[in-house]
Amino acid sequence: xxxxxxxxxxxxxxxxxxxxxxxxxxxxxxxxxxxxxxxxxxxxxxxxxxxxxxxxxxxxxxxxxxxxxxxxxxxxxxxxxxxxxxxxxxxxxxxxxxxxxxxxxxxxxxxxxxxxxxxxxxxxxxxxxxxxxxxxxxxxxxxxxxxxxxxxxxxxxxxxxxxxxxxxxxxxxxxxxxxxxxxxxxxxxxxxxxxxxxxxxxxxxxxxxxxxxxxxxxxxxxxxxxxxxxxxxxxxxxxxxxxxxxxxxxxxxxxxxxxxxxxxxxxxxxxxxxxxxxxxxxxxxxxxxxxxxxxxxxxxxxxxxxxxxxxxxxxxxxxxxxxxxxxxxxxxxxxxxxxxxxxxxxxxxxxxxxxxxxxxxxxxxxxxxxxxxxxxxxxxxxxxxxxxxxxxxxxxx
Amino acid sequence: xxxxxxxxxxxxxxxxxxxxxxxxxxxxxxxxxxxxxxxxxxxxxxxxxxxxxxxxxxxxxxxxxxxxxxxxxxxxxxxxxxxxxxxxxxxxxxxxxxxxxxxxxxxxxxxxxxxxxxxxxxxxxxxxxxxxxxxxxxxxxxxxxxxxxxxxxxxxxxxxxxxxxxxxxxxxxxxxxxxxxxxxxxxxxxxxxxxxxxxxxxxxxxx
Numbered sequence: 188x189x190x191x192x193x194x195x196x197x198x199x200x201x202x203x204x205x206x207x208x209x210x211x212x213x214x215x216x217x218x219x220x221x222x223x224x225x226x227x228x229x230x231x232x233x234x235x236x237x238x239x240x241x242x243x244x245x246x247x248x249x250x251x252x253x254x255x256x257x258x259x260x261x262x263x264x265x266x267x268x269x270x271x272x273x274x275x276x277x278x279x280x281x282x283x284x285x286x287x288x289x290x291x292x293x294x295x296x297x298x299x300x301x302x303x304x305x306x307x308x309x310x311x312x313x314x315x316x317x318x319x320x321x322x323x324x325x326x327x328x329x330x331x332x333x334x335x336x337x338x339x340x341x342x343x344x345x346x347x348x349x350x351x352x353x354x355x356x357x358x359x360x361x362x363x364x365x366x367x368x369x370x371x372x373x374x375x376x377x378x379x380x381x382x383x384x385x386x387x388x389x390x391x392x393x394x395x396x397x398x399x400x401x402x403x404x405x406x407x408x409x410x411x412x413x414x415x416x417x418x419x420x421x422x423x424x425x426x427x428x429x430x431x432x433x434x435x436x437x438x439x440x441x442x443x444x445x446x447x448x449x450x451x452x453x454x455x456x457x458x459x460x461x462x463x464x465x466x467x468x469x470x471x472x473x474x475x476x477x478x479x480x481x482x483x484x485x486x487x488x489x490x491x492x493x494x495x496x497x498x499x500x501x502x503x504x505x506x507x508x509x510x511x512x513x514x515x516x517x518x519x520x521x522x523x524x525x526x527x528x529x530x531x532x533x534x535x536x537x538x539x540x541x542x543x544x545x546x547x548x549x550x551x552x553x554x555x556x557x558x559x560x561x562x563x564x565x566x567x568x569x570x571x572x573x574x575x576x577x578x579x580x581x582x583x584x
Numbered sequence: 585x586x587x588x589x590x591x592x593x594x595x596x597x598x599x600x601x602x603x604x605x606x607x608x609x610x611x612x613x614x615x616x617x618x619x620x621x622x623x624x625x626x627x628x629x630x631x632x633x634x635x636x637x638x639x640x641x642x643x644x645x646x647x648x649x650x651x652x653x654x655x656x657x658x659x660x661x662x663x664x665x666x667x668x669x670x671x672x673x674x675x676x677x678x679x680x681x682x683x684x685x686x687x688x689x690x691x692x693x694x695x696x697x698x699x700x701x702x703x704x705x706x707x708x709x710x711x712x713x714x715x716x717x718x719x720x721x722x723x724x725x726x727x728x729x730x731x732x733x734x735x736x737x738x739x740x741x742x743x744x745x746x747x748x749x750x751x752x753x754x755x756x757x758x759x760x761x762x763x764x765x766x767x768x769x770x771x772x773x774x775x776x777x778x779x780x781x782x783x784x785x786x787x788x789x790x791x
Binding site (some may be wrong): 253298339341374376379401403404443445447461463464465466467468469470584 | 639643644645646657663665666667681708764767768769770771772774775777778
């Protein structure tokens with residue numbers, strides 16, 4: 188028995204997941220993002236800095252000194268904390284990546300496993316469209332590097348939405364409720380708050396139209412026509428610049444725009460993004476700009492990043508029929524358990540060997556020893572004989 | 585396109601089928617059919633089932649779109665996107681009570697399938713009743729578990745055997761059928777959705 192929401196992962200699924208992780212690591216490294224590891228446990232107050240119920244709702248425990256700790260619920264906040272703690276004398280920008288699990292209480296209604304692995308990249312210290320574009324291009328490059336041909340990265344802007352909400356002139360309490368309802372896509376509550384606060388009818392109509400803006404780059408033009416202030420105009424200009432730069436990087440065909448896009452996590456301040464692929468209903472990746480998050484750890488630098496959900500990426504590849512090449516399966520070698528020197532010789536020749544007891548039954552391909560020589564018995568009945576190097580050559584090892 | 589129609593264990597509402605048909609969707613074989621069922625006419629997959637299953641199907645990307653009552657959306661929409669009020673199957677979610685069961689010196693007990701909508705209503709009015717979540721609020725009242733219900737007014741008028749006579753006291757929310765979409769399908773099949781929403785909008789206004 189294991190706690191609800193948790194799971195064991197057995198071969199060959201581990202091979203697939205490891206292959207996804209390694210391919211993503213390679214793309215992150217190709218853009219200069221150094222891999223970091225942060226501890227499983229953070230002070231609860233660290234994760235509470237994000238002021239988000241999901242991130243603050245993790246499993247808590249206490250150390251011997253009575254400090255309240257939390258099992259990490261997210262990687263962006265620990266990376267922000269780490270940067271502020273450890274890197275504030277390092278020249279900016281900082282580029283970090285990670286492949287790591289986080290743990291949250293199981294929430295099947297949100298498609299949220301208790302434990303989930305993410306491969307993410309964070310670019311800290313640059314507040315520009317160019318930095319946003321690098322992250323979007325890296326995400327597209329990483330998904331392409333996995334072998335996915337059909338996927339869409341949809342972009343929105345938290346800055347545009349917040350400026351729109353500001354333009355409604357809601358009282359502070361109502362603004363907080365309204366923003367939370369927006370994040371939950373709770374439109375009846377939005378209507379109710381707006382009605383109680385006597386929000387201007389025209390402003391509300393603009394809001395409903397903006398929420399519906401989802402599609403290709405023509406959405407940028409429509410969003411521009413609906414902009415109600417300079418902040419909204421500036422957010423759109425920046426998004427258009429991101430679009431141009433990502434297009435220059437060769438990934439323009441993967442972009443879409445959604446001005447009703449709101450992330451669950453409340454720390455986003457500018458660009459927001461989600462990636463989708465056919466056959467997987469939930470986002471493969473999500474992220475955005477979170478200026479202000481690192482400042483909560485007393486180092487005021489901007490940041491932008493994303494995380495790929497490793498399981499969902501693996502599912503998308505399976506849906507698309509993309510093979511994942513992991514470590515080769517070990518070839519059974521009956522008698523290898525009693526003759527470790529022979530098994531070692533084969534391994535030195537580059538063959539993954541599953542040493543079995545003498546006489547053990549095994550399905551071909553398998554290795555049979557005859558005196559000082561080996562015979563590789565293939566699944567189609569053919570046999571290839573010779574020394575370890577000959578067997579390795581026959582296996583393509 | 586894969587579309588779910590929420591109709592619990594009944595037939596899909598004719599006025600919704602009329603609207604979908606006017607928007608060019610092949611609906612003729614759905615008339616008179618009873619949920620749960622699955623059909624595949626002319627390249628469209630139709631799922632007839634409960635609102636909960638339609639929302640789950642959209643959330644996980646197994647369905648591209650769905651038609652559900654907005655009363656169900658009040659209770660949590662998972663990850664689906666509310667695309668269009670179809671303005672069909674209009675009804676009110678109402679607070680209705682058994683006058684004989686209400687006592688001034690006892691906390692009101694309300695049975696409902698819509699706890700969030702009920703809580704929001706009572707939050708606004710300042711009342712603090714006990715809210716019981718049940719599948720059949722009308723019978724919960726008959727059993728003496730509750731003094732009233734928050735329920736769709738059409739269900740108050742339905743002939744559920746053994747249901748008490750309830751007196752409507754307040755409208756909690758106005759409801760209608762809504763078109764919802766899977767988040768992924770809305771992004772990946774945006775052109776198909778733009779066309780469908782446009783045709784539905786025109787059909788909705790013309791009818």
